[in-house]
Amino acid sequence: MDNLIVENIKQRPLRTAISVVGVALGVILIVLMVGLARGMVRDSAERQGNVDAEIRFLPTEISSAAAANPLMMPARFAEVIMNGVQPTAEDPDLQAKPPIAGVSATTPVGEFIQNSESGIGFEYVDGIDFPSFSKTTRITMVAGRPLTDGKAPDSAYEVIVDRYYFDNNKDVNRQPLQLGSKIKTLGHEFSVVGVYEPSMLARIKMPLHTMQQLLGGAENCTFIMIRTTQPALAKSVKEALESNYPGYHAYLTSEIPALFSQGIRPLEIFLDVVIWLAVVISTLVILLAMYTTIIERTREIGILKSLGASKTFVVMTIEKEAALISALGVLFGFVVSVVGKYALEASTRLKIDIEPRWVLIATVVGIGCGLLGALYPALRAANLDVVEAISYE
């Protein structure tokens, strides 16, 4: 193609490639990081939403110790909430608690966050009491068998997993999962004994007793899921729980999406930082590339001006070159992002959402920063003295 801009780009393939990669890096940062954050939040929110129980009950204050051991709430509260408790001869100091009216089922859940086995990201593991969990939620076994209480030595290291996990993960021998396969979690190997649907809370569930043993939080859990006799009673049950259990808070499951949104705020700040980082990288790469170009092509700019090219013509020539490089960078960035998405999703349990809105933002950032970065070199070129430029060696 006999076009000055295209020929200029072709003349310096290495510099063009570096510039393209620089812009692509910004695009990848935005698309993948935002996609990863959004995907993980969406996935978590969906799995939280799949729980039918109307209330989640947990301590108001989550101490820093909870990061090491999240089992800080007495699991027996699940029983007490249902049936109440009175002082006994063995324990005369026991504080009396009435049963909470309107509760049909409760289940204690231990929830632990660990580094993903792939080394990228993190994952939740639940400890559950299967009989009460199945009464409180709509969990259904679709393959294998349910969990036992985990108290027998031969059943302690068993897990059930959701369908997504079962279909997309490998066992400790890097073989596709089957019933009976071993997976590693909490530093131990567990047998997969069943597959459940729908996905809810953590994908991996082990007996609560086993989690308590492994984490040293005997008889404790992280929160209690509560199902009411009628959904309309959820609010009154919540109020009764909070008045009878000071220091504990009851969240309606319907509030969870809003709570996730609040939790996203720091994430939004992080994403803003990512975007600005992409802006800086893309702008600097193009600025340096085009600045070098201008110095190298001083004489050619002088020729353009001697032919009567206006400042606008010179600026537009350089800006068009930057726009073309940026467009190639954006395209390359999207290709790498899409490949990266599928590669990461295939090799990890990460979820990446590539949303049109963020694709548009990445495009605007990539091309906009390219144009911005080229502006100073372009203006400098436009203002070169024509006689000096044409004599430039």
Next chain:
Amino acid sequence: MKPVLETRDLQMIYHVGKVDVPALRGVNISVGAGEYVAIMGPSGCGKSTLLHVIGGMLQPTTGRVEIDGEDLTTMTDAQRTDLRRRKIGFVFQRFNLFPTLSAEGNLKLAERIYSNSKNGGDAARRHEVLKLLKLENKMKHKPLELSGGEQQRVAIARAIVNRPAILLADEPTGNLDSENSTIVLEMLRGLNKEFGQTIVMITHNPEAAALADRIIEMRDGLVVS
């Protein structure tokens, strides 16, 4: 004959540090339409400065320069650039072609600048010019695939493709061997004779100057004959 180029008491003083270096000390020349004028003189006599001032690439210290009736000295830099685009063609000693573009690409670029990117140029005119300069078979060649003489002919073609009022040539044969110099000079002569192209050429070469209608001699920033 209506003058295409006229200078009046043209002075150009360069400021080098605290020292003023006069390059032109009051140059008065007039070049009529269709004239072919050679400017000769020793190195440092102000020939190139004069060409740059006439071409609107330098603003003179004092004096007037009129190109086709337009006074360059009262214009802003942008206006001088615009006049250069519309009325002046340049040929340089070092050809100054765009190395990444073909011969035709170099001409197209000049056309794009001339039309402010508004059209793709006049293909018929382009071919006419390339044919005139015996380059019709070299249209797709890039400068490095052409001989020096051919490159200079492409530069001439680029300079005249937009029908400038005046063609300014700065030592057009300075980088050529004698054979190619002769070809280029004959072509300049032909452009002048057949198409009435006004040409002002700077040269050190008396044989090149001899082909012009008139020779202007300069010395120490002044026209001496």
